[in-house]
Amino acid sequence: MLHSNDNPPTDNSDSNLSVKDSFELQRSVVLGCGAYLPERVLTNTELSTRIDTSDEWIRKRTGIEQRHIAADGELTSDLAAAASRRALAAAGVAADEVDLIVLATSTPDNTFPATSTRVQAMLGIKQGVAFDVQAVCSGFVYALSVADNMLRLGQARTALVIGAEVFSRILDWKDRSTCVLFGDGAGAVVLRAMAPQNDSNARGILSTHLFSDGAYYDSLYVDGGPASTGTAGFIRMDGKEVFRQAVNLMSSAVETAVAHNGMSVSDIDLLVPHQANIRIIDGIGRRLGVAGERVVVTVQGQANTSAATIPLALTAAQDDKRIHPGDIVALCALGGGFAWGSALIRW
Secondary structure (H helix, E strand, O other): OOEEEEOOOOOOOOOOOOOHHHHHHEEEEEEEEEEOOOOOOEEEEHOOOOOOOOOHOOOOOHOOEEEOOOOOOOOOHHHHHHHHHHHHHHHOOOHHHEEEEEEOOOOOOOOOOOOHHHHHHHHHOOEEEEEEEEHHHHHHHHHHHHHHHHHOOOOOOEEEEEEEEEHHHOOEEEEOOHOEEOOOEEEEEEEEOOOOOOOOOEEEEEEEEEEOHHHHHHHHHEEEOOOOOOOOOEEEOOOOHHHHHHHHHHHHHHHHHHOOOOHHHHHHOOEEEEEOHHHHHOOOOOHHHHOOHHHOOOOHOOOHHHHHHHHHHHHHHHHHOOOOOOOOOEEEEEEEEOOOEEEEEOO
């Protein structure tokens, strides 16, 4: 288990501000969010003409009504760049102010280089650093943690944290147990390291908490890769095991986050879980005791977009004004590996 934002040892140098104090005071603040969904919409009804399924079957088991599918030639970098431009506009930040890009994706444009570097070029950013993070559906929480720590350390000042996927490219469209679940999309947030401040109620990321357990590697995976088969492969999943673990592990991660900050679940104003399945989302809400109106749900119109689900949901909540300054927002996700985590933010 990894906790971000724990206090480091005190620096006994002659500096006027110790390392301990700088960590306690510096904070990464969310300035704005942006989202992009491909134009092509694939409904359950249309999908039922391809495989043995129905709109009623999919809705009942997943809550999904439709998903967006990237156009031929539309790449993860295209989705990521579009979402980033909208996030920068919402934040009122120019692209040339960004000095860190962390892109969470399991569907990069190429095996290498990092897709984030292509996004960096597409946005016209000439400075700073860009790299990818791969933690499947929990990728955005992992990327957020990495960016937050770098901002708090002073290694960057303004960051784009992106989740972007074209999962339609790694779906077996003959496997109804998986192909009905996923879609394509991208979301991004702009973070800025704010000047030191003594206000205990100041905005920003309060903490992030990351976990993994490789014993579940084969419960959710892609049956391909450069080293194993030389092909991209397709998603394979033990749905019952993923469902069983997802509610428990994501709920526990949220409980860890609030306890770490001396809070309780009742302090959460908005819960933004990974959008995998409406039954999982409902299960997390019930276990935590968070009322439905305080849980952001977008799975019905977007399906599971893996690392993109949380920033897409945050953007939806931003745009419909469900998030207010000072709100306590909890994020949680679980993906293949298993890798999972949570983040707590004062908006």
